[in-house]
Amino acid sequence: MKVSILIIFFSLMSLFFGDSGGRKAEAKLNKRFFGFHFDFHATTDDRNIGKNFDSSAVDLMLSLIKPDFVQVDTKGVYGISSYPTDVGFVAAPYSEDILGEWRKLTLNHDVDLYSHYCTIMDEEAVKKFPGWARIKSDGSIDPQRVSVFSNYADSLFIPQVKELIAKYKIDGIWIDADGWSFEPEYGTKVTAELQKKTGLKKIPGNDDPDYKKYIEFLREAYREYARHYVNAIHSYDPDLMIGINWAYSEKMPEKVDINVDYLSADMSGTNWVYDAAYDARVFASYNMPWDLMSWSFTKNGIKPEKLLKLEAAEVIAMGGGYQSYWFQKRSGDIGKENLSLMKNLSDFCREREPYCFENKIIPQAGIFFSRDTWAEHTKSIYNGGGNEEIQGINSLMLDAGLSCSFIMDHRIDELNSYPFVILPEADVISPEYKQKFMNYVYNGGTLLVIGKEAVNTFKNDLGVSFDEPYVYHEYVLKDRNQAEQFDLPYQQVRVLSGTETIANAFTDNNNNKVFSPFITMKKFGKGNITALYSDVGRFYNKKGSEVLRNILRDAMDKFFPSRMVIPDTDSKVHLVASEKNENVFIQVVNMDGLESNRTVDEYGNIRPIRDVELRIRSTACPSKVLLQPGNTELPFEYNGGYINLSVPNIEIYSILQLVN
Numbered sequence: 001m002k003v004s005i006l007i008i009f010f011s012l013m014s015l016f017f018g019d020s021g022g023r024k025a026e027a028k029l030n031k032r033f034f035g036f037h038f039d040f041h042a043t044t045d046d047r048n049i050g051k052n053f054d055s056s057a058v059d060l061m062l063s064l065i066k067p068d069f070v071q072v073d074t075k076g077v078y079g080i081s082s083y084p085t086d087v088g089f090v091a092a093p094y095s096e097d098i099l100g101e102w103r104k105l106t107l108n109h110d111v112d113l114y115s116h117y118c119t120i121m122d123e124e125a126v127k128k129f130p131g132w133a134r135i136k137s138d139g140s141i142d143p144q145r146v147s148v149f150s151n152y153a154d155s156l157f158i159p160q161v162k163e164l165i166a167k168y169k170i171d172g173i174w175i176d177a178d179g180w181s182f183e184p185e186y187g188t189k190v191t192a193e194l195q196k197k198t199g200l201k202k203i204p205g206n207d208d209p210d211y212k213k214y215i216e217f218l219r220e221a222y223r224e225y226a227r228h229y230v231n232a233i234h235s236y237d238p239d240l241m242i243g244i245n246w247a248y249s250e251k252m253p254e255k256v257d258i259n260v261d262y263l264s265a266d267m268s269g270t271n272w273v274y275d276a277a278y279d280a281r282v283f284a285s286y287n288m289p290w291d292l293m294s295w296s297f298t299k300n301g302i303k304p305e306k307l308l309k310l311e312a313a314e315v316i317a318m319g320g321g322y323q324s325y326w327f328q329k330r331s332g333d334i335g336k337e338n339l340s341l342m343k344n345l346s347d348f349c350r351e352r353e354p355y356c357f358e359n360k361i362i363p364q365a366g367i368f369f370s371r372d373t374w375a376e377h378t379k380s381i382y383n384g385g386g387n388e389e390i391q392g393i394n395s396l397m398l399d400a401g402l403s404c405s406f407i408m409d410h411r412i413d414e415l416n417s418y419p420f421v422i423l424p425e426a427d428v429i430s431p432e433y434k435q436k437f438m439n440y441v442y443n444g445g446t447l448l449v450i451g452k453e454a455v456n457t458f459k460n461d462l463g464v465s466f467d468e469p470y471v472y473h474e475y476v477l478k479d480r481n482q483a484e485q486f487d488l489p490y491q492q493v494r495v496l497s498g499t500e501t502i503a504n505a506f507t508d509n510n511n512n513k514v515f516s517p518f519i520t521m522k523k524f525g526k527g528n529i530t531a532l533y534s535d536v537g538r539f540y541n542k543k544g545s546e547v548l549r550n551i552l553r554d555a556m557d558k559f560f561p562s563r564m565v566i567p568d569t570d571s572k573v574h575l576v577a578s579e580k581n582e583n584v585f586i587q588v589v590n591m592d593g594l595e596s597n598r599t600v601d602e603y604g605n606i607r608p609i610r611d612v613e614l615r616i617r618s619t620a621c622p623s624k625v626l627l628q629p630g631n632t633e634l635p636f637e638y639n640g641g642y643i644n645l646s647v648p649n650i651e652i653y654s655i656l657q658l659v660n
Contacts, residue, residue, distance in 0.1 A: 031068040032068055032241075032262060033321045033353055034067055034323070034346055034349045034353075035067045035068050035070060035291070036067050036323060036324055037116065037323050037324070037325040037326070038071065038116075038327070038328035039071075039072070039073040039076060039116045039176075040327070040329065040332075041073070041076025041078055042073065042075075042076055042078065042081065042082040043080055043091065044078070046080065046082070046330055047091050047092040048330075049082055049094050049096075049331065050095055050097065053098050053101060054331070054335075055105065057333050057335055058102065058333055060336060060339065061334060061336075061342065062105055063109060065342060066346075067346065068111070068112060068321075069114055069171070070111060070112075070113060071114040071115070071116045071323070072099065072113070072114070072116060072328065073116050073328050074099060075117050075160070076118050077121040077122070077123065079122040079126075079127075080124055081160075082099070083099035083100070084097050085160065085163060087159050087160040096332075098331075099164075099168055101332075103168045103169065103170070112171035112241075113168070113171050113172075114174050114241070115164050116174050117157075117174070117176065118175075118176045118178075119175055119178045120145050120148070120178050120181045120182055122144075122152070122177075123144055125146055126141065126142070126146060127143075129152075129155075132146045132147060132151065132152045133145070133146060133150075134147045135185060136186060137184070139186070142183075145182075145183065147187075147190075148182065148221055149190055149221065153225065153228060153229045153232075154232075157229060158233060161173060161233050161236075162233075162236055165236065165237050170240070171240070172243070173233075173240065174243050174245065174264060175244045178244050178247075179222055179247055180245060180252075180382055180384070181383065182218070182222050184214075184218060184381065190203065193221070194214065194217055197217055198213055198214075212375070215381060218381050219254075219382065222381065223257055226247070230242055230259050230260060234259060241262060242259075242260050243260055243263065245265055245266060246265045246382070247263065248260075248263050248283075249263065249282055249283065250282045250369075250391070253282070253369055253371050253409065256286065261289070262289040262290060262291065263286060263288055263289070263290040264290065264291050264292070265279060265293065267293065267294050267311075268295050272294060272307065273307070273311055273591075273594055276292060277314040277574060278394050280292055280317075280318040280320055281404060282369070282406055282408075283318075284318045284406075285405060285407065286408070291321030292315045292322060292323070294308070294322075294324060295325045296308060296338070296341075302338065302341070305341055306652060308341075309348045309652050309653070310590075310594075310606065310653070312324075312348065312349055313653035314574065314589060316357065317356055317574070317589055318361065318587075319357065319361060322349055324345060326338060326342065348652075348653075352655060355580075355585050355629070355657060356585065359578035359579060360579050361405050361578050362577040362578055362579055362584070363417045363419070364403040364405070364419065364563060364565075365405070365418065366414075366420070366421045367390065367394055367397065367406050367407065367421075368407050368409075368415075368421060368423050368424070369390060369407065369408050369409055370409055370423075370426040370427075370428060371408075371409035372429070373425075373428045376427055376428050377389075377427070388541050388542075389424060389425040389451070389541070390424045391537070392536070392539065392540040393424035393450060393536075394424075395540060395541060396540045396548065397422060397552070399549045399572070399591070400549055400552040401553050401556065401573070401575060402560075403576050405418075413436075415437070415440040416440060418445070419445065420445070420563070421445060421446070421448070422448045423454055424450050424454075424537055425450055425451030425453065425535055426451070426454050426457075427454070429457045434457060437458075438461065438529075440527070441524045441528065442527060443525065443526060444526035444527045445527045446527055446528045446559050447528070447529050447530065448532065449462070449529070449530070449532070450531075450532045450537070451489075451535045451536075452490065452534070452535055455532075456491065461522075461529055463495070463497075463499030463520065463529075464517070465494045466493055467493060467494060470490060470491040471489070472488065472489055473488070473489075473492070474486070474487045475490060475506065475507070475516070475518075475534075476506040476507065477503075477506070477518065477545075478506060482546070484545060484547040484548070485509065486536075486539070488535050489535040490516065491534070492516040492533070493517055499520050500521045500558075501517045501520055502518075502559065503519040503554075505517070518533060518551070519531065519532050519555055521558060521559050530559045536548060563617070564617045565577055565614060565616050567613070572593075572594075573588050573592075573609070573650070575587065575588060576589075583657055583660065584618070584622075584657075585628075585658070586614070586655065586656040587653070588612065588614075588647065588650055588654050588655065588656065589652070589653045590609050590653065592607055593607050594606065608649055609650050611646050611648060612646065614643075615643070616642065616643040616656070616658070618642070618658065619641065620660075621643075622636075622638075622643065622658040622660060623659050623660060624659045625643065625645060625656055625658055626656070626657040627657075628655040634646075634647070643658070
């Protein structure tokens with residue numbers, strides 16, 4: 001078999017090419033701040049790849065924009081390679097080697113070249129080698145996916161990556177259609193492995209109590225599969241940068257146990273700016289190099305420039321890198337029609353790079369990401385779902401003016417680094433974890449518990465009595481100017497002595513009859529335990545709510561008055577407190593005109609905001625405050641441990657630099 005012979009061939013070639021030109025991985029890590037992704041997923045109908053390749057368009061893009069890296073098509077989900085390969089499958093002999101052209105041009109411009117390579121989704125591999133296919137629950141072959149229990153990785157994937165390294169000296173690989181496309185596997189081989197690892201003698205059905213054990217078995221099987229191919233590729237070329245799309249993200253909130261070099265994902269939802277804010281905070285929590293990719297287009301065409309910049313802003317404000325996805329033509333080149341917009345997007349990011357990239361986030365509000373709750377809610381292995389509540393709470397807290405980070409489940413021992421911790425609608429909290437949260441409060445922290453299930457976990461600690469089991473209730477919330485009716489799960493309570501009511505819910509819009517306390521706070525040890533008694537996350541993630549946002553913003557003055565950055569009540573901004581090189585940076589992203597609303601898929605109302613008043617807590621008076629980019633010095637007052645200033649204008653994303 002051709003692929004088996006080539007395993008030996010490329011093992012021998014590693015003697016000559018294993019060093020890969022002596023590339024230095026450490027230097028390369030600093031070159032994933034801004035890049036472009038191009039792909040076209042070649043099919044068996046693509047018989048003229050490279051025939052009309054316009055190298056001048058690629059050359060112009062590289063010289064005009066100078067990205068740190070580009071990711072280009074090598075093999076998509078259909079399994080057809082878009083370059084002349086001796087290992088994989090092609091539609092027809094190609095007249096031009098487009099990958100060779102990309103490599104030559106990127107070397108000329110000192111730009112790193114990454115392969116976009118799809119793995120588990122590989123239709124041609126399944127067609128050629130049915131024994132590699134995933135077996136579905138009805139015993140049939142999945143025509144789109146290979147099995148992680150097969151020889152696919154050793155026989156095709158790993159040898160083909162070695163070919164890409166040896167022939168093209170690629171700098172890295174962005175592996176797609178891998179963990180996120182993995183679906184439950186069946187068949188005798190999987191059943192035997194399941195019994196060996198878990199003791200289960202058959203694969204359970206969806207409603208079987210052991211089904212979750214089966215899914216956890218598959219999660220570990222995938223990670224074992226990925227560890228194998230990553231280690232094999234690294235042993236051949238230690239300097240090759242390997243990333244897996246959506247690994248260690250909100251779709252896969254695990255402790256890192258695959259030796260990837262960076263984290264990355266492509267965002268393709270409809271609430272793009274809020275998705276970027278959420279995904280960026282998950283990645284930033286891992287303390288690894290990371291970047292996020294946003295799609296430059298929708299079903300209606302290319303996105304507006306302001307929207308692209310806002311998506312980039314939410315990403316780079318958290319210290320990560322950003323990449324933008326543009327169509328790669330089936331000839332292999334990219335065309336010139338969008339270069340001006342691409343250049344403007346690059347300039348926007350580059351102007352801010354010195355003040356945000358690889359900044360350290362200053363712990364402020366830590367949102368706990370419960371792996372157990374995710375596993376309870378998700379319907380997939382690693383393909384998303386189950387996080388709508390926590391994403392909604394993240395959006396709500398950002399809109400309320402907090403600088404937020406995630407505390408991933410496996411990093412729970414970092415609780416004490418945060419002055420304020422939010423437990424967002426966590427349905428599954430072990431006694432061990434509950435004790436860690438109570439110790440955190442006792443030692444001086446402030447904990448906000450949100451949602452019907454979570455407050456029941458802390459039922460005996462909140463200083464309230466529960467009137468009845470939670471049910472869906474209609475209730476009204478009121479801020480300073482307006483009221484809004486909700487119909488959400490609610491745990492009614494009565495406040496006991498020593499507990500303070502921060503906000504109430506009411507029976508209707510027209511009177512002040514209290515339905516039940518909405519937010520309470522109780523002193524415990526040196527800290528405070530607070531609670532919000534309704535499930536608001538999924539609702540806020542879907543529709544947003546100005547009233548809810550305003551109530552939370554006002555409540556912060558009660559239970560988190562020491563927060564580092566406090567915006568005025570009228571400014572709609574997202575804030576990030578970070579530091580680098582002994583300077584503090586406050587990232588300010590303009591959200592005026594935007595809503596956390598998944599019914600909105602166009603943003604045409606992004607407008608500048610004027611005179612944003614900020615209070616910034618600081619133990620010392622800075623020598624000056626600069627507005628970046630531009631090095632514009634801002635006047636400020638310093639008293640009572642706070643810097644008070646006004647930012648005259650924020651178009652999209654500005655940065656305050658506090659200079660010692």
